[in-house]
Amino acid sequence: MRIALVCNAYHPDIGGVETHVRRLCAGLTAAGDDVEVITQGATRSVETVDGVLVRRFPLTVPAGNYRLSVPLWRWLRAHAAEYDVLHAHSYHALAALCAALGNRAPLVFTPHYHGTGHSRFRAALHPLYRPLGRTIMARAGAVVCVTAAERDLVLRHFPAVGERAVVIPNGTDPRPSTPAPRSAVRRILCVGRLEQYKRVDRVIRAMAHAGPEHRLDVVGTGPAAGQLRQLAARLGLAGRVVFHGRLDDDAFAACLSQASAAVSASAHEAFGMAVADALAAGLPTVAAPIPAHREVARLAGAGDEARPAASGDEARLRFADPEDEVALAEALREAAASGRTRPAVLPTWTDVVGATREIYAAVAGRPVSVGAVGR
Structure with a gap:
């Protein structure tokens, strides 16, 4: 055709x-x-x-x-x-x-x-x-x-x-299972277009409560990029929040392999590809509890409810309210400490x-x- x-x-x-x-x-x-x-x-x-x-x-x-x-x-x-x-x-x-x-x-x-x-x-x-x-x-x-x-x-x-x-x-793009990175720094991956509705600002604010061993890798570009950089600097997080901009496939794969956890605080998604890709890589993930993210969780066999830290499938996905930056920081700490899981089988x-x-x-x-x- x-x-x-x-x-x-x-x-x-x-x-x-x-x-x-x-x-x-x-x-x-x-x-x-x-x-x-x-x-x-x-x-x-x-x-x-x-x-x-x-x-x-x-x-x-x-x-x-x-x-x-x-x-x-x-x-x-x-x-x-x-x-x-x-x-x-x-x-x-x-x-x-x-x-x-x-x-x-x-x-x-x-x-x-x-x-x-x-x-x-x-x-x-x-x-x-x-x-x-x-x-x-x-x-x-x-x-x-x-x-x-x-x-x-x-x-x-x-x-x-x-x-x-x-x-x-x-x-999703099937990815080989990779061991958890051996580093004192726990890197948290946040991927997406930098728009206000993605609520990356809430993730940056949560990083102020996450402890100095945690680093946020922001991948993507968009109209909110300048404001987000200013926010990180204003909170004294310039060295712990790294803006990578646009990455090609190889560079993104390298970034993914070094991550301890992933996060999506988005308020609106039709699907939630960042969450799906992270779960397909076996990366513990924190997500806003919106309907699309809950559906991706069900597709991935990660359940529909937020769960405490656990092993196996139950540790794959945690839901957290991005409006509560302290609770979001706690979820990020738990996810980054839990270690990689078996990659989820998704379409x-x-x-x-x-x-x-x-x-x-x-x-x-x-x-x-x-x-x-x-x-």
Whole structure:
């Protein structure tokens, strides 16, 4: 099949959606599909990234949270019929609206839906955008949610989607089991785009209560990076909170291998890829008790409730309220001291690609070949 994945941003930009799309592209290409990425950027460009053709269209509106490329919409209006399927990503970005309007190509939509905006202003705009969001949902032949919790939220706000809403959990990259690092310093890994709703500031504040032997490794970039650096300096934690920015796969793997624990304090997630990747690496993890994280815990066999320090599966995941920095610090200390566990068995990206290709075939009305993707 010839497939166009439409997204707000793409590699080397990082984030949950960007990772999801990149892994899909790799798997679809391996399965023999003809894959293109249609996305936005500062300037128009066409390049090949990891064997995938990436078309970037210049931004008409460059504002960080409201990026819009009219040339992208015009391209799809003129060329959408050349693809068997358009797969649009993220309700919270306008590129998906461009994919839904002005063409009749079969459409699959993965909303990565949080149900609200991530600032007071964006939250206020969210109900006003909902009629446009309803247009995307109505156009889509399938709406792919990454957790049952996300599907429930989508159906609460868009009940007409009905049985077109399906769940395909995000995948993880299987990693070899590694022994706990031998170091007096216990490194805690925090991965994600640096946005306010990720609540990395709460993790930094908790580090002030965690003891000098603990270090926080923050991996990611985003608009809150400057404020977070200032906060760490103001709390006297500049040497214990290290901002790595964007890391390539090898550098991230090295960072992961040296970690004693991982943390995600995010207030909103459709899935929680940072938590899933940490559990798949056998890394004790502390997470905010949001529905998506609880569902990842169930997928990983780590249960649904916060547990005290223990061995085996019960030590994998602890829930802690990020608004209570003392309790969060205690959970981080326990996790970092507990040692690595057996890596959790979670869906892989091969599983995700196989299930997604079946959705494409159903929406496009075409048979799907197995190709290089295992089942």
